[in-house]
Amino acid sequence: MVQAVAPAMIDDATIERSPGYWSTVWRRFRRDPVAMIALGVIVLLILIAILAPYIAPHDPFRGATLRRLRPPGTPGYLLGTDELGRDMLSRLIYGARLSLFMGVTPVFLALFIGSAIGVTAGYVGGIVNTLLMRTIDIIFAFPSVLLAIALSGAMGAGIVNGLISLTIVFIPPIARIAESVTTSVRSLDYVEAARASGAGALSIVRKHVLGNVLGPIFVYAMSLIAVSMILASGLSFLGLGVRPPEPEWGLMLNTLRTALYTQPMLCALPGIMIFITSISFNLLTDGLRSAMDIKA
């Protein structure tokens, strides 16, 4: 029964390793063409945002009253010019910076804070759980758009205030998911076994809980990026987020609406960018979710 292998042989033996969870997820993800295209689009958008000064044909801030509201296809101005005569292409390219930043940052901040709250509530349970989660429920009770607008309105317009209000909007849903996933994981036998080995709560959370809950929480947070982008654009559109003359897609949509009847194609351009970005994030999330759904 018990094999007679000398201890030295065991210590020096080479171990056959199975691919880990995340490499399996990546292998499955790669086989999903839609998700890979979505990932490609997002990578491209990020590259555009980073390289904006090198690829934008014009200064996004310099306008000219003589060439206002040129339609797309105008020589020298591939996508036309806006209501102040600034090059649309350059502004859309530069706009990727703020729009992506405003979409992604609140979600990651909320992911960090919301997971901390949710995992704590879920693992500790009892009165701590009740206190944390009922507080979260109060915030969650407000419609997200209204809450974002109210918070931004109360704190005043600006990028930082916009980020803060969006982060607050996204903490409750993430905390809720984190709490429910953690609650289900903590009752599993391997957590009991870890407790039975004398480990403290922090060690158990780090080694046994986080590895099993961060995946689902992360996927959920990814799906919020699209919502966050649209909300951020909405705030800018209402004049509560990014302020002119900064190029940001939502804000551009707002300022161009005066030209809706004269240059409808031009007005649609920032909206198209928002649409492409948010649908890419959604498709990426779907792909990630199905790649992570491994029935082991």
Added chain:
Amino acid sequence: MASDTVMTRAPAAAQATGSEPVRPLLEAADLVKHFPIKSGLLGRSNAVVRAVDGVTFSLYPGETLGIVGESGCGKSTTARVLMNLIKPDSGNVLLNGRAPGTPELSLKAFRSQVQMVFQDSYASLNPRLTVEDSIAYGPTVHGVSGTDAVRRARRLLDRVGLDPRRFAGRYPHELSGGQRQRVNIARALALEPKVIILDEAVSALDKSVEAQVLNLLLDLKEEIGLTYIFISHDLEVVRFIANRVMVMYLGRVAEIGPTDALYTGGRHPYTTALLGSMLSMDPDERTMEAPLAGDPPNPIDPPSGCRFHTRCSFAESVCSAKTPALTVSGTGHFTACHMVDPGSGHSKAAA
């Protein structure tokens, strides 16, 4: 509850040869665990499930104590209370006479000496950790360096019959149930415990694999000098592996004694009925009728007096009026039945 429970004194049952009193390794004294049932808007508890209701026993070094009983009788709760995974409402657990969580014996030190193997081999392994990492986790908690812990894990894998070269880097889902349960045993061994509580540890395995794992447990016990608490609903398996058996009914100890004495001469009607449910290998001795009808009563509102009186064919008025105490009924054999207790007032009891 405390008044009607008699402390079992060292019957030295495990050591059939020696008659000198042996100090118990692990003692459970009048353990009580009630789970409140939450109801109402404010979550006030109106009722409690009396999962464990005054359980007292001792575990002697080197023995295997089997715990048997129907589902819901409190076997697993007893195990979790023993492990200090849930705090008992009252009563205490002593290891070598010392209570865990006190200055003489920290909870951490206690847990390195008492380990547990769970029934669900898959749920008891972290799916994100390789087998060797799962086994090595315990030692690292107790201050063993990472490399030493992994080395220990690989040697233990070898010891439980899994080639570390093939299995150490694998994830739980790649292993069969029997292999996973070997990993769980290796993990329990990693802290070099004195006592291992096996909570239905082989119940979910195929019969052939079950036999292999049982033999492994016996080998390990002999090699390392372990003491087991073996919880199972499988009476044959318990008879095979246990030196002493404790029969539980609705959160109480019905009978406790040496395996042979209990299996051949159980004194409690419940023990007799439970053992009567075992199927014989001989077709001429087929079981013609159900030895025990119905489900156990609801542990939320257990019967008064002897909890078995609602299903017992010998029940008399004294049985519902008075709770029977564990009474000596043989060498190291204790039974909680009025029929065994002389002067209890039961017509079948000795006067």
